[in-house]
Amino acid sequence: MFVLSNPKRDFIVHRSEPLNAEPPLDRLRAGFVTRTEDFYVRSHGALPDLDAATHKVRMTGKVTRTLEFTVGELKDGFMPRTITAVLQCAGNRRADMQQVEKTTGDPWAPGAIGNAEWTGVPLVDVLRAAGASEEKDLHVAFEAMDVAENEGAEDGPFGVSIPMGKAMSGDVLLTWAMNGNPLKSEHGAPLRIIVPGYAGVRSAKWLGEIRVQDKPSDAFQQAKDYLLFPPDMRKETQDPARGTTIYEMPLNAAICEPAAGAELKAGRTEVRGYAIATDRAITRVDVSSDGGRQWRQATIEDHGSARWSWTLWHLTLDLPVGEHELVVRAWDAAGQTQPARPDDVWNFKGYLSAAWHRVRVTVA
Amino acid sequence: MFVLSNPKRDFIVHRSEPLNAEPPLDRLRAGFVTRTEDFYVRSHGALPDLDAATHKVRMTGKVTRTLEFTVGELKDGFMPRTITAVLQCAGNRRADMQQVEKTTGDPWAPGAIGNAEWTGVPLVDVLRAAGASEEKDLHVAFEAMDVAENEGAEDGPFGVSIPMGKAMSGDVLLTWAMNGNPLKSEHGAPLRIIVPGYAGVRSAKWLGEIRVQDKPSDAFQQAKDYLLFPPDMRKETQDPARGTTIYEMPLNAAICEPAAGAELKAGRTEVRGYAIATDRAITRVDVSSDGGRQWRQATIEDHGSARWSWTLWHLTLDLPVGEHELVVRAWDAAGQTQPARPDDVWNFKGYLSAAWHRVRVTVA
Numbered sequence: 001m002f003v004l005s006n007p008k009r010d011f012i013v014h015r016s017e018p019l020n021a022e023p024p025l026d027r028l029r030a031g032f033v034t035r036t037e038d039f040y041v042r043s044h045g046a047l048p049d050l051d052a053a054t055h056k057v058r059m060t061g062k063v064t065r066t067l068e069f070t071v072g073e074l075k076d077g078f079m080p081r082t083i084t085a086v087l088q089c090a091g092n093r094r095a096d097m098q099q100v101e102k103t104t105g106d107p108w109a110p111g112a113i114g115n116a117e118w119t120g121v122p123l124v125d126v127l128r129a130a131g132a133s134e135e136k137d138l139h140v141a142f143e144a145m146d147v148a149e150n151e152g153a154e155d156g157p158f159g160v161s162i163p164m165g166k167a168m169s170g171d172v173l174l175t176w177a178m179n180g181n182p183l184k185s186e187h188g189a190p191l192r193i194i195v196p197g198y199a200g201v202r203s204a205k206w207l208g209e210i211r212v213q214d215k216p217s218d219a220f221q222q223a224k225d226y227l228l229f230p231p232d233m234r235k236e237t238q239d240p241a242r243g244t245t246i247y248e249m250p251l252n253a254a255i256c257e258p259a260a261g262a263e264l265k266a267g268r269t270e271v272r273g274y275a276i277a278t279d280r281a282i283t284r285v286d287v288s289s290d291g292g293r294q295w296r297q298a299t300i301e302d303h304g305s306a307r308w309s310w311t312l313w314h315l316t317l318d319l320p321v322g323e324h325e326l327v328v329r330a331w332d333a334a335g336q337t338q339p340a341r342p343d344d345v346w347n348f349k350g351y352l353s354a355a356w357h358r359v360r361v362t363v364a
Numbered sequence: 365m366f367v368l369s370n371p372k373r374d375f376i377v378h379r380s381e382p383l384n385a386e387p388p389l390d391r392l393r394a395g396f397v398t399r400t401e402d403f404y405v406r407s408h409g410a411l412p413d414l415d416a417a418t419h420k421v422r423m424t425g426k427v428t429r430t431l432e433f434t435v436g437e438l439k440d441g442f443m444p445r446t447i448t449a450v451l452q453c454a455g456n457r458r459a460d461m462q463q464v465e466k467t468t469g470d471p472w473a474p475g476a477i478g479n480a481e482w483t484g485v486p487l488v489d490v491l492r493a494a495g496a497s498e499e500k501d502l503h504v505a506f507e508a509m510d511v512a513e514n515e516g517a518e519d520g521p522f523g524v525s526i527p528m529g530k531a532m533s534g535d536v537l538l539t540w541a542m543n544g545n546p547l548k549s550e551h552g553a554p555l556r557i558i559v560p561g562y563a564g565v566r567s568a569k570w571l572g573e574i575r576v577q578d579k580p581s582d583a584f585q586q587a588k589d590y591l592l593f594p595p596d597m598r599k600e601t602q603d604p605a606r607g608t609t610i611y612e613m614p615l616n617a618a619i620c621e622p623a624a625g626a627e628l629k630a631g632r633t634e635v636r637g638y639a640i641a642t643d644r645a646i647t648r649v650d651v652s653s654d655g656g657r658q659w660r661q662a663t664i665e666d667h668g669s670a671r672w673s674w675t676l677w678h679l680t681l682d683l684p685v686g687e688h689e690l691v692v693r694a695w696d697a698a699g700q701t702q703p704a705r706p707d708d709v710w711n712f713k714g715y716l717s718a719a720w721h722r723v724r725v726t727v728a
Contacts, residue, residue: 294596331608
């Protein structure tokens with residue numbers, strides 16, 4: 001069994017082989033930038049053990065010259081950039097959806113998310129160095145060095161892709177460092193891609209090959225797995241043609257403190273959490289202590305311009321003795337808010353679980 | 365009382381002074397581009413009667429030279445452009461919200477929306493000709509020639525503003541034609557602004573002055589009226605500081621046919637409607653005939669690249685004899701969907717009414 005680089009006793013391990021684990025929510029909410037040891041890990045197979053000094057990544061496909069480079073060569077050849085960005089698993093908060101009806105996948109709490117500082121070089125710079133075609137309807141595919149356990153299909157290399165427009169944005173990074181230190185093994189050492197604003201699955205780890213091609217990747221993760229299906233579809237009847245590829249993710253919010261089931265003393269309770277909307281500002285966070293009948297507005301914390309980061313919020317409540325259902329819902333700059341019930345977003349794979357987050361607490 | 369340029373007997377007139385009217389939904393759904401005579405009219409005061417040949421619009425404020433131009437001079441001086449874009453009133457579908465609790469404003473059905481071809485010149489080109497400062501935190505204010513009836517405040521010129529970033533986008537047009545013909549009086553002749561992707565209120569009609577300034581417009585419409593308030597706020601206690609300025613609008617969808625209350629024959633029923641998400645693609649439209657328990661997917665009609673347009677959809681249902689509650693909800697490219705109940709988005713001004721749209725029909 002793999003051991004986390006910097007394990008903490010209370011990390012929530014859904015599976016150890018392959019490793020899938022998330023931090024307790026109070027640790028997640030400890031700072032605007034998530035500590036590396038508090039960052040969730042989502043892997044689809046055994047973690048590859050690659051030698052950073054010698055491992056070469058190839059850039060192939062619709063390019064005028066194939067490139068091959070180590071991390072060292074990448075650092076030498078291009079101007080580095082650091083971006084603070086959230087990575088979020090498409091299955092974050094799946095546990096709420098599983099209360100409605102069973103889904104495939106691990107029962108992630110709201111901890112399959114984190115906001116880190118990523119250092120690397122813009123993918124666009126390397127694509128241009130390779131003379132890649134920049135036609136809009138192309139895709140950039142990432143093949144990883146891990147062998148993914150593909151549910152209902154043969155094991156195979158983890159693979160995903162992103163549309164060329166996104167790849168050219170300048171914010172997509174070939175990344176070797178997280179929070180100022182070299183990537184740890186479980187986060188994709190020596191080189192991964194970071195695709196701000198997209199579901200974590202597109203940010204392939206342990207990169208082996210980058211390929212410019214005229215269609216999306218045909219690897220299992222891209223073609224069959226990370227799809228949003230309509231509510232009538234089931235595992236047994238799944239038809240990829242009826243699914244939508246998950247790239248951007250919906251408006252979401254979670255209460256990180258107090259914890260679900262907490263027993264609190266009467267008096268002031270600080271409610272704290274996060275909210276996120278892909279590429280839109282969070283304009284309001286509503287918190288209820290009566291299951292969603294009445295709402296108050298939380299204070300939104302200001303961390304400056306943070307296009308790809310999350311938004312942290314807090315609110316002090318004075319809760320009387322008894323049981324309370326705390327609820328949070330967020331609003332974005334387009335006046336959009338979240339559906340109330342997980343029933344309204346349920347799908348058999350448990351993706352994009354973004355209904356109001358509810359936490360029951362008892363005040364004694 | 366003002367008479368519509370091309371009146372049709374069945375236009376729904378909420379108020380005639382000032383004129384506020386919307387088309388029946390089957391006429392709205394007649395085409396991808398909405399006929400001018402089927403386009404909703406939202407006005408805040410008496411319609412100004414301006415002479416297109418002599419009326420001059422001024423560009424002032426943080427510019428190196430003040431401009432003053434007639435429509436003819438604008439046509440002569442700049443390269444025209446045509447954009448197909450939706451205009452949608454922030455109060456569209458307010459009637460649904462009023463079923464929960466009274467709000468201010470007219471009870472718009474889902475017809476306060478339309479998709480037209482707008483011809484004019486990009487605002488950015490005129491701003492540059494005036495040597496306008498392009499600093500990001502500036503605003504471009506529009507003062508109109510109509511005197512608005514401002515609820516709870518003195519009458520005054522209609523005024524709004526948009527952030528400089530939006531003004532510079534190239535898609536914001538100083539517009540003199542709609543669907544290939546000169547603007548009609550009720551749509552802002554001789555010159556209006558069209559701000560694709562923003563609530564209709566920002567697309568000021570009967571333009572008089574365009575001003576580059578360091579803060580949003582302090583006119584009633586900008587500063588006090590078109591704000592999204594939290595659910596606890598009421599007309600009597602309203603505090604603009606707790607509202608959010610409405611620019612972009614949320615994901616929305618409506619059933620246009622059959623009409624609410626329709627009595628249908630048993631057999632095949634064609635359900636048709638629209639969906640819209642600001643600057644995101646509609647990826648799925650779910651239709652239910654049992655109040656939202658089970659869903660089927662509608663066919664999304666392809667009208668090519670249409671960034672600022674709506675998405676039309678249809679689905680054939682085979683409804684048995686009895687009463688049915690038809691429901692629609694849309695999904696966008698970020699996996700976002702709509703809240704189920706108008707209760708969940710209620711605000712005392714009745715803005716951004718974007719819960720699932722429900723239509724009751726009887727099959728005999």
